[in-house]
Amino acid sequence: MSEQLTFATPGKDAIEPYLPSTTGGPTPADQKPFVTLTFATSLDSSLSLAPGVRTRLSGPESKAMTHYLRSRHDAILVGVSTLLADDPGLNCRIEGATSQPRPIVVDPHLRWTPSDSDKVLQLSRAAQGLAPFVLTGVAPADVPRESAAVLEAHGGRFIHVDPVPSVSSDGRMRFSWPSILEVLRANGLTSVMVEGGGRIINTLLHPDAQDLIDSVIVTIAPTWLGQGGVVVSPERVQDEEGIPVPAGRLSRVKWHSFGEDVVLCGTFNR
Template identity: 65%
Template sequence: MPEQLTFPAESVAVLEPRLPPKLELQDAPRSRPFVTLTFATSLDSSLSLAPGVRTRLSGPGSKAMTHYLRTRHAAILVGVSTVLADDPALNCRIAGSSHQPRPIIIDANLRWTPRRSDKVFEVCRNGAGLAPFILTGADASDLPAASVELLHEHGGKYIRVPSARSEATGRLRFSWDDILSALQAEHLTSVMVEGGGQIINSLLDPAYHKLIDSVIVTIAPTWLGQGGVVVSPERVTDSAGVPLPVARLSQVSWHPFGDDVVLCGTLRV
């Protein structure tokens, strides 16, 4: 059994203002889920050494923080590339927690073939996690029957989301508004967006800043070097073609967790 993690009460208090309100404290239903963008990065803004290469960045303290954050969100969201590279369990391992977040996997083009041996299903069978909801652009008639059955057996499912085909790649892509509408329809009131690079960079597009309620970034004291998967959204310019900053955080605070530093902030809209 994986090690159970603990997160001290004083650290919980520091993070509380950055987190979604607890269900019993919400004044009124929200029109969309509370969105927390959170990830671990190196000093050169890399998530991993190379595409498809699993790279550990978080130390024990910030790792426990991430699992605590999962206890405070209804769902955690990753892209299919993260699933293919890492085979993640997508669960919470905080000792004593009774809550498990719903894994949400963005797989518009059905790149992932779920298998019983995948960690996300193993923890589900052990009562230590939930089965994923897979957001896809495929029609129901195009879904692999074996995958549909496996998901249904564990309590997961495919959810069709409106999509558009990218002119550059020919692949289906989602709007973040449509993604969050799909989660809202499933009564998922909050979501942690954890990665990978394409997912994070797309959410950092200025068109979607208004959807992000909180940003929590773990910065590890290491350089990974060139060729990594980098958090760097597409450049924006003014009407004269002069480059502009894509985003800046406000209400910033910094918190040490072992050798790592955690940056919390809110995007200026």
């Protein structure tokens, strides 16, 4: 049995204004999911020491906060690079949680081959988490049968998403955030935590996508990782004269201490 984490009431009260509501009736079918962007970063805005290198930043208190956040959302979304690099459990270990969030993996080219040894599937078999929904641009007929069988045996599945037309030269398929959120809503998921990795976070922080974000909760660890890390930074924005301007600014900002870490909560102006 995985270690259960506790998160005290004062901490819950501090972040409550930035979480999905627990009251009210059914969510309208055409309403997008509540989107919380949350991640842990260093003082130099890095998520990890280098691409593919697992780097622990959160202390015990902010880690418990993250698991409490998971208990308040229907889904956790990560990119496939995070899944391959970290082999995460993508479950909730907060004490008293009555449900588990659904892991969502953005994997346009099907880089992940599900295996019984993957931690997220081990936890699913142990009834300590859910198997992921994998969003892919690969046509259903081209998804390997073995992969589909393993995932479906654990309660997960592959979901086709139409990629956006790409003008880049790298040949990568990409999804629009409205398309991703539409798929989540169609599958009954009314709230989602976007946790990483760097490419996923930076695309959501693009000025064109910021209106989709309902809250931002960032854990800042008292450490510098140094140059060469995976950095959180949206694309540069320029005014009509070509002069750089801020790419975004949060409002309703609150800062809270959790152990040695500081947690920033805020929302984008709408």
